[in-house]
Amino acid sequence: MFFRFGAVLSLIVLVALTGTAIEKQILQLKRAITHQQYRLDVLLDSHVRLRLEAQRLGTPASLLGPLERGELPLERPTKPRRTDARQIPANALNQPSGTPG
Amino acid sequence: MSNIQNNREAVLHPVRARLVVTIIGLGWLVLSARLIQLQWVQRDKFAVKAEQQRELVEETPARPGDILDRQGRLLATTLATRSLYLVPAKISEPRQIAEALSSVLGLSPEVLTEKIAGNSQRQFLWVKRRLTEAEVTGVRKLMLPKGAWGFRDEYRREYPQGVVAAQVIGLRDIDGTGRGGIEERFDSTLRGQSGKRYVARDSRGHVIEILDKDQQAPVAGQNVRLTLDVVVQLYAERELDQVMTEWQPESCSAIVIDPKNGDVLAMATRPTFDPNRPQEASPESWKNRAIADIYEPGSTFKPMIVSYGLDQGVLQRDESFHCQNGEYRMGRRVLHDHHRYGLLSLTDVLVKSSNIGMAKIGERMGNEQLEKAATLFGFGRKTGIELPGELPGILRPLKKWTSYSTGSIPMGHEIATTPLQLITAHAALANGGELLRPRIVLPDQDDSLSAMSRMTISTVSRDTAQWIIEHPMREVVERGTGKKARIPGYHVFGKTGTAQCLSADGGYVHGKYISSFVCGAPVESPRLLTLVVVNQSSVGGETFGGKVAAPAAANILRQALVYLRISPDDQLIRAAANWKDDELE
Numbered sequence: 001m002f003f004r005f006g007a008v009l010s011l012i013v014l015v016a017l018t019g020t021a022i023e024k025q026i027l028q029l030k031r032a033i034t035h036q037q038y039r040l041d042v043l044l045d046s047h048v049r050l051r052l053e054a055q056r057l058g059t060p061a062s063l064l065g066p067l068e069r070g071e072l073p074l075e076r077p078t079k080p081r082r083t084d085a086r087q088i089p090a091n092a093l094n095q096p097s098g099t100p101g
Numbered sequence: 102m103s104n105i106q107n108n109r110e111a112v113l114h115p116v117r118a119r120l121v122v123t124i125i126g127l128g129w130l131v132l133s134a135r136l137i138q139l140q141w142v143q144r145d146k147f148a149v150k151a152e153q154q155r156e157l158v159e160e161t162p163a164r165p166g167d168i169l170d171r172q173g174r175l176l177a178t179t180l181a182t183r184s185l186y187l188v189p190a191k192i193s194e195p196r197q198i199a200e201a202l203s204s205v206l207g208l209s210p211e212v213l214t215e216k217i218a219g220n221s222q223r224q225f226l227w228v229k230r231r232l233t234e235a236e237v238t239g240v241r242k243l244m245l246p247k248g249a250w251g252f253r254d255e256y257r258r259e260y261p262q263g264v265v266a267a268q269v270i271g272l273r274d275i276d277g278t279g280r281g282g283i284e285e286r287f288d289s290t291l292r293g294q295s296g297k298r299y300v301a302r303d304s305r306g307h308v309i310e311i312l313d314k315d316q317q318a319p320v321a322g323q324n325v326r327l328t329l330d331v332v333v334q335l336y337a338e339r340e341l342d343q344v345m346t347e348w349q350p351e352s353c354s355a356i357v358i359d360p361k362n363g364d365v366l367a368m369a370t371r372p373t374f375d376p377n378r379p380q381e382a383s384p385e386s387w388k389n390r391a392i393a394d395i396y397e398p399g400s401t402f403k404p405m406i407v408s409y410g411l412d413q414g415v416l417q418r419d420e421s422f423h424c425q426n427g428e429y430r431m432g433r434r435v436l437h438d439h440h441r442y443g444l445l446s447l448t449d450v451l452v453k454s455s456n457i458g459m460a461k462i463g464e465r466m467g468n469e470q471l472e473k474a475a476t477l478f479g480f481g482r483k484t485g486i487e488l489p490g491e492l493p494g495i496l497r498p499l500k501k502w503t504s505y506s507t508g509s510i511p512m513g514h515e516i517a518t519t520p521l522q523l524i525t526a527h528a529a530l531a532n533g534g535e536l537l538r539p540r541i542v543l544p545d546q547d548d549s550l551s552a553m554s555r556m557t558i559s560t561v562s563r564d565t566a567q568w569i570i571e572h573p574m575r576e577v578v579e580r581g582t583g584k585k586a587r588i589p590g591y592h593v594f595g596k597t598g599t600a601q602c603l604s605a606d607g608g609y610v611h612g613k614y615i616s617s618f619v620c621g622a623p624v625e626s627p628r629l630l631t632l633v634v635v636n637q638s639s640v641g642g643e644t645f646g647g648k649v650a651a652p653a654a655a656n657i658l659r660q661a662l663v664y665l666r667i668s669p670d671d672q673l674i675r676a677a678a679n680w681k682d683d684e685l686e
Contacts, residue, residue, distance in 0.1 A: 034311070044164075045181045055175040055261045060335045 156312065157300050163293030164256060166322030168270055168283055170331045171364075171543060175261050176270050177284070177376075183237050183252040184230035189220045191249040198245060202228060205239035230275060231257040248305075258284075260376040266334050268389035269327070269368050269488065269541065272376040281387060283325055283541070285489050293322030326543045328364035333357050336660040337367040340633070340653040345371050348638035348649055354390040354520050355633045355653070357661055360528035360621065363537035365486070366629070366661065368392075368521075392484075392491040395517040396615045396634065399600030400454045400582075400646070402513030405526055406462060407451060408569045409474035412561040415466050418568060421446050422458045429457040431508045436460050451573035452581035454597060456512045463511035471510045472499045477560050478526040478536060480518055485538045494518040513600060520617075524632040527596075527619050530570055531627035533563040570594050575624050582647040586620045586655035590669030591662060593655065594627070595620030597646035602637060613637045614644035618651040620658055628667050631658045 056062075066072045139147060168177040185206070192198055199213035206229050213228070220226050228250075232240070237252070258273040271282025279288035296319030299312040337355040344353050357367035370390045374382030388394070410416035427441035438457050442449075450458030463471060475481065481496025495517035502510075509515040521539060529536040536558040560566075574594035577583045582597040595618060602613035616638060621630040633654040635646075643649055662669070 030311075041181070048178060048180060052175065052178055052180065052259055052261055055178075059262055059265075060174075060332045061263060061265060064332070064335055 155301055157302055157308075159298050159300055161296040161298060161319045162254070162256060162277070163295050163319035164321045165258070165273065165277065165293060166291045166324040168291070169324060169326045170329045170334075171327065171366075172330060173326075174331045176266065176327065176329075176331070177258060177260050179256045180259055182231045182233075182255055182257040184255045185228040185232060185236075185240055185250065185252060187217060187226045187228055187250050188248065189217050189223050189226050191246070192217055192221075195221075198249070201243045201245070202240070205243065206232070206236055231255060258376075262331055263377065264373050264375050265331060265338060266329055266368065267373050267376050268370050268387070268391075269329065270376060272379055281490070282389065282488060283327065286487055287325050287542075291322040291325060294320040296320070328366065328541055328543055329368070330366050332664055333657075333661045334367040334369060336657050336664070337369040337631075338373075340657050341369050341371045343656075344633070344635055344649070344653050348635060348640050348643070350635045350639065350649075351637040352385070352390055352394070353633065353635045354394065355631065355657060356391050356520055356524050357657060358524050358528055358539060358630045358632075360531035360537075360627050360630050363525070363528065363539040364543075365521075365539055365541045367657070368541070389488065389490060390634075390636075391520045392486065392488055393519065394634075394636070395492055395494050395519055396603060396617075396636070397514050397516065397600035398518045398523050399513040399598035399615070399617070401523055401527075401596045401598030401617055401619050402516065402518075403451055403454065403459055403511065404530060404569050404574060404596055405478045406459065406466070406471065406474050406511045407447065407573070408530060408561045408565050409470070409477065410462055410466050411568070412565045413466075413470060415470065416447060416462060418447060418572075422450055422455075422461045424450075424455050424457040424461075427457070429460065431460055431464075432504050434505065434508065436508060448573045448576060451596070452576045454577075454582050459511040460508040463507045466511075468499060468502045468507055468510075471507070472496075472502065475510065475516060477558070478529060479522055479558075480516060480526065484519075484521055484525050486521060486540065487542050491521070492519055494522050513598065517603060520632055520634045523617075524619060524630055527621070527632070528630055529560045530566045530574075531594075531621050531630055532566075534559060534561045534566040536560050570621075570627065571624055578620065582645075583618060583620065583651050585647060585651040586618065586658075588622065588655055588659045588662070591622045591659075592624035592670065593620055593622045593658070594624050595651070595654070597651060599644055599646045616644055616646040616649035618646045618654040620651070620654050622658055622662060623667065623670065629658060629661055629665070631655075631661070633657070 063072065067074070164181075165179045167175060167179070170176055185202075187198070189195070195217035196210075196214050199217060200210045202208065203210040203213055208229065217226065229236070240250075240252075256277060258277075260267075260270065260272070267282075269282050271284035271286075272280055273284055274280050277292070279285040279291065284291065296317045298316045299314055300308045301310040301312055303309050337357060341353050341355055344350065352371060354370045355367065356365065356369075358365050368389070368391045370388070372383060372386040374386040407416065411418060421444050423444050424438060424442035426443060427438045429436045436457050438453075438455050440453070442453060442455050442457070445453060445455055445458050449455070450462070466474075475496050481494055483491045483493045485491075497515070502515075506515050525536065525539050528539070538556065571594070574596055575592060577597065578586050578593045578595045583595040586593055586595050598615075598617040598619075600615050600617075602610040602615055604610045615634060615636050617632065617634040619630065619632040621627045631654045633650040635649045635653075638644060638649045
């Protein structure tokens with residue numbers, strides 16, 4: 001009788017402990033998912049900030065003037081996106097319109 | 102004596118006991134009744150209330166989509182930022198907190214103190230929204246009392262190109278709602294869909310758990326890719342700045358369009374504003390004048406009438422008109438030309454921009470055909486570009502036209518147009534007679550828009566359109582009123598326009614003119630079309646479109662042609678070089 005009671009009690013305790021362990025594992029996984037989501041948000045935001053900064057540094061508004069005046073050194077890309085040469089260089093045709101053509 | 106007292110107590114004791122038992126019994130009865138009321142009668146109501154107090158639905162904002170130019174350059178993007186709020190009900194020393202915050206956030210301590218004190222019972226009060234990183238760090242370092250303040254995540258819109266295409270892009274206000282331009286027109290596309298999640302709070306309102314039920318992840322807004330090219334846009338913006346400095350007009354606008362597909366490559370307006378600092382914008386700078394300013398097109402309208410007349414067989418390419426030596430009576434009205442022209446060919450009527458020649462063409466065509474021509478080229482109705490605030494212009498119903506209209510309409514009077522309508526009509530001539538719907542959003546964004554863009558209206562025959570471009574409009578630039586638009590290496594076609602300003606009551610404003618110039622190149626196969634409209638230039642009394650607007654339009658066109666690698670004519674380059682050598686000799 002005592003043995004049976006002990007066995008049932010042990011089983012109940014075992015089930016309860018297993019349940020607690022599973023619950024703990026679920027919570028840990030939840031925490032990990034939340035953490036990953038947070039990290040993803042941070043990385044995404046960081047990506048947006050860096051992209052924005054890169055775009056700001058390379059805006060045509062800030063580069064075009066110095067490029068046309070020859071103040072910025074031009075380095076041609078090794079693999080240009082377009083291979084057809086510009087017949088008139090972008091910064092070589094600076095005379096204003098109105099000259100006879 | 103003591104016996105009497107004992108007897109009396111013996112009588113009273115059961116009475117008192119019964120009274121106490123009754124009172125306690127009643128107390129239990131009341132408690133039981135209350136329990137029944139709470140747990141049974143009003144159970145659902147209180148259960149809902151308890152859940153509401155414990156659970157909170159938190160909205161997770163969606164990141165709005167980006168706006169890009171046709172090359173993928175960023176025009177607008179979104180950064181996650183923090184906004185600071187206070188809980189005034191938990192602040193005992195408003196002055197102290199206000200002074201500390203003001204030193205970090207650059208606010209007035211007096212105003213902030215007043216704000217906190219005035220809302221002392223409230224649980225929420227915005228202090229400053231969309232803080233910079235430095236401000237967030239500064240606020241953290243203040244170590245303000247716990248529970249009396251907090252940050253909320255919000256999104257801040259950034260416009261990395263600054264003033265470039267400000268009116269086209271528009272902006273997002275403090276609450277994230279699109280105002281003006283693409284931001285307003287594509288608000289639902291850009292905005293995305295906010296998510297929601299349920300959180301459990303403790304009795305102090307602190308979040309203790311994110312609940313699993315009914316979670317909805319936010320859906321980020323979609324990107325919108327425009328037909329604009331920031332470099333071409335910048336050329337237009339720079340030229341408008343130059344026009345503003347040189348001629349000091351009230352306003353001006355410029356459009357660059359690809360006549361083959363209706364893509365708007367640039368659309369600029371002055372005065373303008375920086376969408377990153379909207380608080381500094383003047384009221385006049387918000388308006389996108391390329392679609393929301395109407396004016397009489399003047400002579401820039403003449404090619405449409407001539408082409409329609411030719412197409413209908415009313416006019417012949419080789420015929421001539423006598424321009425009455427600069428003075429022509431039409432009913433009670435006497436028309437004048439700038440110069441005393443005699444016999445002018447049809448080409449020269451456009452090249453010299455003779456009003457008398459056009460009035461005679463008007464007499465030949467009659468009001469009905471003139472109205473058909475204007476309607477066919479899209480005047481009097483919106484172009485349908487994907488921008489809010491576009492005006493349809495003014496084209497009065499035919500029944501309201503008079504004999505006066507017969508002379509006025511052919512020279513671009515009695516009709517009002519937006520710059521976009523005008524350049525769209527010219528694009529129809531440049532592409533062989535097809536009136537396209539101009540577009541500012543690249544078609545892959547939305548198939549229905551793409552389908553609408555492909556719908557065209559046939560205006561005049563390809564042959565007629567080509568003749569107008571290759572002969573009269575080309576000669577306008579080579580030897581006519583638009584000589585200042587010549588570009589070395591390219592055959593350019595164009596048309597000047599000068600018209601009086603319209604007043605709000607329907608008449609004209611004396612002495613105020615709108616100068617415009619539309620030009621395109623190469624004549625052989627037009628790839629680009631540019632329009633510059635200058636409203637009321639105020640330097641030296643100069644108002645002529647060929648002088649005020651033509652150089653700016655040609656400069657934009659020249660730079661855009663070179664940038665887009667549209668090949669010049671080798672022979673023309675050599676001719677230009679020889680011409681320079683001759684000059685040097």
